[in-house]
Amino acid sequence: MSGLALIASYPKSGNTWLRAFLASHLHGGQPIDLNGDLVRIRNVTGRSLQDRHAGLEHSDLTPNEVALLRPLSSRRIARQQPGLYKTHDSNLVPPGAREPAIPADAIDRVVYIVRDPRDVAISMAHHFGWSLAASVDRMGDTAFCIGLSSPGLNMNIEQWVSSWSAHVESWLDAGDLHLLPLRYEDLLADPPGHFTQLCRFLGLDDTRHAVSRSLEASSFTALADQEARTGFRERYAASTAPFFRKGGAGGWRGELPPELAERVACTHRRVMARFAYR
Amino acid sequence: MSVAPLTDGLLCGWRIRSAIALPELLEWQGDDRPPDLTVRLGDVDEHLPEGRTLSPFLEIDGTGTGLLQVPEVGRFLVRPSGGITIAPQPEASAAEIRLFLLGSVLGLVCHQRALLPLHASSVVIDGGAVAFCGPSGMGKSTLALRFARRGHAVVSDDVCVLDSGGPARVRPSFPRLKLWRDAIEDASLSPEGLERNRRGQEKYHFLEPEAGVRDSLPLRAIFLLRRPERGEVEGIERLSAPLDILAALEAETFRLPVGRALGTEKALFQARTLIASTVPVYQLRRQPDAPPERWLDAIAAIVRG
Structure with a gap:
C-alpha cells in the first residue's frame, strides 16, 4: 500500500464500527480493547500525528493556516507513515485553502460509509449533546467544522466537514479515487457479505471464517458491553448517551419529530434518493 | 517620529x-x-536560494540558515550568526509575531548552537529546574501555572533549553505560559486583559513578570x-532503564528534525545521555482532564527528596 487508505464518513455513520472490525481483523480476529486497539486505525486528524508531520503545533495556527497546511502534511504522512486511517474530512477545498485537506495524490484508496441522514441526526444530537433541531441544522450547514479547540484543546485538529450532502458527494463523485462506497444499512443487513467486500478491497484476509471471527469481536454487543464496563476514550465529554447507543437503522422513525425528518428529507433530497433513503 | 531604543533583553543567557x-x-543586566x-x-524573500523544505513551513540551507513562514504572521529569516529578520504580515499582531519568535525561532536558534531544547514547561523547585514534558493537552503548562500560583518561578514554557556540558543545567527562557481558557478558569483566574495566542483563539499568554529567572539552574x-x-x-514512577529514558528524551526534543538537518545530532545525543545518567526522570501518569492540584505536593516532595 502506498499512501493513505482511508475509512471516510460523515460523523456518526459507522466509522468506529469499521475501525473496531479492522482492529480485530488485523490481529487475526482477536477480541479488542476499545481504549487501546482502535489506534491500529488512527484518526488522520489526530493532533500529535499532525503536529509531528507539520513540524509545529497546530494550536498555534489559525483555521486558515491549518487549511493551507493540511494538504502538505497529508502528503508527508502518506509518504512517511502510509497505512489505514479514519477521517471525517470532506473532500472539499476549505475556505482559504487551494486543495482539500487530503489531496487525491496522497490517497491510496477510500472506503466511504454513508448512513441515512435522519439516523445520523439522532446519533449526532446524542454524541455532541445537541438538540435534534440543532443537529439537523448542522447537517445542512456547508460551513460545519469539527475539531475546533474552544475553550480548551481538542485532541483532533480542525476538519472541514461541510453539510451531509456535500460531504457525501465530495467523496463519491471525486472521480480520481479508488473508492468503495458502503451503506451503513447494508453493513447491518448482511455483515458477512459486505465486510468480505471491505476486506477484499483493502487487500486483507477475506475468508469466511476470518471475517466472521472479526465480526464477532466487533459486534455491537461486544463494543457496548465494553464501553459500559470501562468507558470509551473517544466518547465526547458533552455526550448525553453512550457512544455505542443503538447501532441500528431506522430509529429516526420513532425518535425524530416528523417536521425535522421532513426538513432533512427536503435539504438532502437529491443525495438521499441516490441511496434509496425514503 | 523617533522612539526611544528598546533595552536589550535576556533570553536563555543570550x-x-x-x-x-x-x-x-x-532586561539584560x-x-x-x-x-x-x-x-x-525587513524584507525576507519567499524562499532560501539553496534551501530545502524540512517541514511545510520551514526551509533550511547548507549554511544552517532557516526560513520559517507562517501564512498569517510573516517570514522569519534566522541566520546562524544570530541575525533574525522578520517580515510580518500586515495584519499580524505583536503577540502573534512574538509567539513564533519565542517558539519555533528559539528552537531553531538552539539547534544552530547545538543546544538541546526540550519540549517542556519548567518551574523552580528547591533551587533547581523541574521540567514537565508530554504530548499536547497533557497539562504541561497547566502544571507550571499551578506551581507559579504557589510562588514558584517559571523557567520556560514550550522550549526548555539545556546548557552544553555537564552537569545538566537549564538556561531560563521567560515566565510566560500559553494556556487555554479552561485551564485559566480552572485555576480561578480570568483571561480578561490577557493577550490572545492567535486572533480569535481561546488560548492566552499568561505572564508572571515578577517570576522570571536570570541565571542558569541545575536540572x-x-x-x-x-x-x-x-x-x-x-x-508517579521513576524510569530506570537508560534506553527508555533516552528514547523518551529524544521524543521530547523540540523540533528534532531541525537538529538532524543541521547535523547536531551528536551534541544532542550527548546532552540526552548526560541527563539520563545524572537527572531522575519520572513518568507521571494522570488523566489529562483530572484536577492537577493533587500532584503538586507529590512532585515537590519527590524533587526535595
Missing part, C-alpha cells in the same frame, strides 16, 4: 537586541558584550506526563 518589544523577557541575537524588521528532575494505559493506575 543578550538579545530587538526592533520589536519583547515584554516576556527580563550582564556585561557590555555585543548582542548574541539581533531582531530586525533537578523531569516528569513525563502520560495518560494511564490499560491496566495502569495513576501515579
